[in-house]
Amino acid sequence: MGKVASMRDAVAALVHDGDVVAIEGFTHLICFAAGHEIIRQRKRDLALARLTPDLIYDQMVAAGTARKLVFSWLGNPGVGGLHAIRRRVEDADPAPLELEEYSHFGMVGRYTAGASNLPFFPLRSYFETDLPKVNPLIRPVRSPFGDETVYAVPPLKPDVTVVHAQRADANGNTQMWGLLGCQKEAAFAAERVIVVVETLVDEAVIRADPNRTVIPGLIVDAVVVEPWGAHPSYVQGAYDRDNRFYRDWEAISRDAASTAAWLDEWVYGVGGRAEYMEKLGTERAAELRPSGSAPSGSVDYGLYE
Amino acid sequence: MGKVASMRDAVAALVHDGDVVAIEGFTHLICFAAGHEIIRQRKRDLALARLTPDLIYDQMVAAGTARKLVFSWLGNPGVGGLHAIRRRVEDADPAPLELEEYSHFGMVGRYTAGASNLPFFPLRSYFETDLPKVNPLIRPVRSPFGDETVYAVPPLKPDVTVVHAQRADANGNTQMWGLLGCQKEAAFAAERVIVVVETLVDEAVIRADPNRTVIPGLIVDAVVVEPWGAHPSYVQGAYDRDNRFYRDWEAISRDAASTAAWLDEWVYGVGGRAEYMEKLGTERAAELRPSGSAPSGSVDYGLYE
Amino acid sequence: MSEPRRDVPAAGGSTPAATGAAPSGFTRSEMMIVAAARELAGQRVCFVGVGLPNIAVNLARLTVAPELELVYESGAFGAKPARLPLSIGDPTIVTGATAAVSMFELFSFYLQGGLVDVGFLGAAQIDRFGNINSTVIGDYEHPKTRLPGSGGACEIAINARQVFVIMRQSKRSFVDRIDFRTSPGNLGGAESAARTRREEGWLGSGPSVVVTDLGIYHFDEAGEMRLDSIHPGATLEQIRDTMGWQPKVADPLPTTPEPSAEELRLIREELDPDGAYTK
Amino acid sequence: MSEPRRDVPAAGGSTPAATGAAPSGFTRSEMMIVAAARELAGQRVCFVGVGLPNIAVNLARLTVAPELELVYESGAFGAKPARLPLSIGDPTIVTGATAAVSMFELFSFYLQGGLVDVGFLGAAQIDRFGNINSTVIGDYEHPKTRLPGSGGACEIAINARQVFVIMRQSKRSFVDRIDFRTSPGNLGGAESAARTRREEGWLGSGPSVVVTDLGIYHFDEAGEMRLDSIHPGATLEQIRDTMGWQPKVADPLPTTPEPSAEELRLIREELDPDGAYTK
Numbered sequence A, B: 001m002g003k004v005a006s007m008r009d010a011v012a013a014l015v016h017d018g019d020v021v022a023i024e025g026f027t028h029l030i031c032f033a034a035g036h037e038i039i040r041q042r043k044r045d046l047a048l049a050r051l052t053p054d055l056i057y058d059q060m061v062a063a064g065t066a067r068k069l070v071f072s073w074l075g076n077p078g079v080g081g082l083h084a085i086r087r088r089v090e091d092a093d094p095a096p097l098e099l100e101e102y103s104h105f106g107m108v109g110r111y112t113a114g115a116s117n118l119p120f121f122p123l124r125s126y127f128e129t130d131l132p133k134v135n136p137l138i139r140p141v142r143s144p145f146g147d148e149t150v151y152a153v154p155p156l157k158p159d160v161t162v163v164h165a166q167r168a169d170a171n172g173n174t175q176m177w178g179l180l181g182c183q184k185e186a187a188f189a190a191e192r193v194i195v196v197v198e199t200l201v202d203e204a205v206i207r208a209d210p211n212r213t214v215i216p217g218l219i220v221d222a223v224v225v226e227p228w229g230a231h232p233s234y235v236q237g238a239y240d241r242d243n244r245f246y247r248d249w250e251a252i253s254r255d256a257a258s259t260a261a262w263l264d265e266w267v268y269g270v271g272g273r274a275e276y277m278e279k280l281g282t283e284r285a286a287e288l289r290p291s292g293s294a295p296s297g298s299v300d301y302g303l304y305e
Numbered sequence C, D: 001m002s003e004p005r006r007d008v009p010a011a012g013g014s015t016p017a018a019t020g021a022a023p024s025g026f027t028r029s030e031m032m033i034v035a036a037a038r039e040l041a042g043q044r045v046c047f048v049g050v051g052l053p054n055i056a057v058n059l060a061r062l063t064v065a066p067e068l069e070l071v072y073e074s075g076a077f078g079a080k081p082a083r084l085p086l087s088i089g090d091p092t093i094v095t096g097a098t099a100a101v102s103m104f105e106l107f108s109f110y111l112q113g114g115l116v117d118v119g120f121l122g123a124a125q126i127d128r129f130g131n132i133n134s135t136v137i138g139d140y141e142h143p144k145t146r147l148p149g150s151g152g153a154c155e156i157a158i159n160a161r162q163v164f165v166i167m168r169q170s171k172r173s174f175v176d177r178i179d180f181r182t183s184p185g186n187l188g189g190a191e192s193a194a195r196t197r198r199e200e201g202w203l204g205s206g207p208s209v210v211v212t213d214l215g216i217y218h219f220d221e222a223g224e225m226r227l228d229s230i231h232p233g234a235t236l237e238q239i240r241d242t243m244g245w246q247p248k249v250a251d252p253l254p255t256t257p258e259p260s261a262e263e264l265r266l267i268r269e270e271l272d273p274d275g276a277y278t279k
Helices: A007-014 A032-040 A054-062 A083-091 A104-116 A183-189 A203-207 A243-253 A256-268 A273-280 A282-287 B007-014 B032-040 B054-062 B083-091 B104-116 B183-189 B203-207 B243-253 B256-268 B273-280 B282-287 C028-039 C052-062 C103-111 C153-159 C190-200 C236-241 C261-271 D028-039 D052-062 D103-111 D153-159 D190-200 D236-241 D261-271
Strands: A020-023 A046-049 A066-071 A098-101 A121-123 A139-142 A149-153 A160-168 A192-200 A213-215 A222-225 B020-023 B046-049 B066-071 B098-101 B121-123 B139-142 B149-153 B160-168 B192-200 B213-215 B222-225 C045-048 C069-072 C118-121 C136-138 C143-146 C162-166 C207-211 C215-219 C225-230 D045-048 D069-072 D118-121 D136-138 D143-146 D162-166 D207-211 D215-219 D225-230
Touching (some): A007 A192, A032 A273, A054 A083, A054 A243, A104 D103, A243 A256, B032 B160, B032 B256, B054 B083, B083 D143, B160 B183, C052 C261, D052 D261
Parallel strands (some): A020 A046, A192 A222, B020 B160, C118 C162, C162 C207, D162 D207
Antiparallel strands (some): A121 A149, D136 D143, D215 D225
């Protein structure tokens, strides 16, 4: 079965204490299942990289897996804050948390430089802001053409990048659709790549549409088949964002004890994603299904024999 | 009909003497039809940019449209040379031709910088080669992180970029599949964009598969519907490369007189692409059709109402 | 994400001035949306998060700016949402869009490439020159309140041709001096800002309008916010009580025309039928 | 494009030494392909143009290197061509491939990102240190012959982990001093090349093998080409007559094992049934 592995085995083999870990996905395809397995395996001292830490990093920080965040926007979008993270940042409760902060484009540029083996990525941002003052890794670079100076960010090369997707084959050739975020860049930048998919497909499905492939098996170390692995975020065409959970988290996470209780029940208390979904209930899952299908239609690559 | 125009009108309105023109497409989707119309309209003093000038720029140079080439590989791939260009470069016959020369990645970087409004694009190439010695626009740039020096190329912002594609809607939202080259970057970098398609489709076809869109209508000035507009290059799924013509060009182009005769017959002698294809004959066209279809299959974006 | 977190009901209590309906049967949020939508007349491409800016932009498309095109910060372009998007990455903005692109493409080619006419920013703090803080309250290393941070805001401020700010007024948010400059506005004044933008190669010309629950501000020749219109029902006293500096005030000071019946109908029946953002 | 133009029949006449069949019923081109394929044992990812390298790589997949993965310079990855591709961008390499990517992605993430183990280069001129010219014969500004130029060759030479060169020998092409350095090899020698690569952050360790119609060369400790194997039927005299310098020769000098019946069958029946490249 090529690179197919269980989530437990993939995380045990590929995520190590102290690693720089990126579970990417901009609002879409956020792999909560991998985050929860990292919590269950009590990984420690991780540096967590993500544009938007979102609930998954709030949970991972609450569970004590992280020493550091590398990020650009820290919040529960449309709802409120990330309170476990805020407690550590504002009150060092229960311990300080190191922050390394960029803008969205800065993070995208960092992954791109990492993926491209470039020593830096130039961008027109940060002018006259306080960000370079608090992050010494945002530095001016002078163009060799004319007099212009722009800013540069350094490459970000995660030890592990986790990508959730609609489908992959057993060799890790991965296709996704909908919002693409910067998963491609984060995966190419990484030392090791875990792909988590809703569906394992035959290689022929991938080969039928080579332009749909976002990540080649060449850079993938493990393929984990974990339906609903992105809940409460979503998978285009498969299920909707569970906005109720995003709202609920605001109350749960405002208090350290209720956060811990939630982790006990929903992370430590289940063996994996299948059990988590059983606990969530089929009714709630059914509500998250799209109301109908919206087919892309097929294009013709043509046979050239 | 939105931006739909005839090739004649699009070229007349959007291509001006002295322009920097990019007709892009790496081996695939090379818009010969636009090049021929530029020849027919006797545009002059163009700077022609393309990674691989290919036969189309050899023809445009032979016809006297160009003062300059900006390129990275000058040949008839697998066959031989581009003789009209070589005559001008080696013998200034009938006039010199300015060359501005990069590598493939340098050209891609130039378009990317142009599309991104960056003053330069850094890349790990050109070390210890003679290219920076003969092109002062390839310059070292020092990384602000560590001591490393890499090379940089300046942005390339064509006045006009021409892109051939399988399909677009009347607003210019353009989808292509197969080899993608650097058409996206060249289009975003350009002041004006002409999209030439095999098929004009309803907006609903585009909207069914938003990830397939390579060029948004936002940056497109004209949509020209010109089936077979890429012949003798090819369109994935629609027709094959006409390798016979690529081989024939070697003999035609070795001599200035036979080149001129060819232009008279196949470019000046026809009103446009439809007439050109009539002249080519339905039998030859039929031979270039794929031997069968290879459907991509459809994916589901899901209805979210 | 550029959406102003404070515009969302769940994000915490409203400021005092924002509470309650304006006089004539519309809410302050509705007035704010209508005022922002009208400011979009003649604009073409908006870079937008969800929430109030999304509703304002869609109202503008249906009224004063039918040609408006939306670039969502999550990478959707030309969206035709079948329902009101609940987050910036709602799948409903992707299904049926004309394009869905990567963040690299979005930030490199659309935003930095100069295709965006108007960017929207919210703020935790804004000063008279339109400089914005969305990073921290207090000291950066030891913040009193840790806010979301820039997201795309700082590059929007620099590369969108102009910036619209939508936020409610309060002494906490309209301040004499912001604690952290996340997104540059007119810096210390129009002249130095223009010079800096030119020298540093910004595409943007900075903030052009601030729409609040009480009025509409533009920026004068000095680059400073000036109250150019006051919403019906609001008073100059309320304005001054909810700002950390004495604002410049246009003379004469017009009252913002009330939302029309059609504008209200569009908001209530089509754009936000559940009142999620406009209550 | 990295394909060696001179390997293609239509590109002009063969050099004298390359003419005619080798003794035992196989052509010099076939010997060259087989020798190159065998050199690929143990390699994983090849960056490849069409023509001879394409056939050599595919022969290697069917024999010594079943795990070999092909990255085509045109952006196709994991191709399963239904016919012999006639150009580097033949549609048959796209239909059924596992990925088709943009040039940006190909050059940034695959090549410069360090995923390519072996890059193939052809050359108009090569010197004893494996430095390559594919740009001009004569002076750059006033060339005697204008050649294609770099294409991707200079970045392949720098970023592929190692470089294989396949070309026919002649006095015109194996020269003491190349007219233009398009792709760096071992510069002036192994020691300085290693230092330069380290200091400049190259991923590649330079050329590792040159396979010609007469023999196989590797690079010795000094970074200089050394004849390590001579093809059956070729003589040292022929070798020396087709090089612009006196080559180092391994002692003892083995003869390249002849193509096996199976290797010849694969070439003739599966990889190049029309003999387009191997006549």
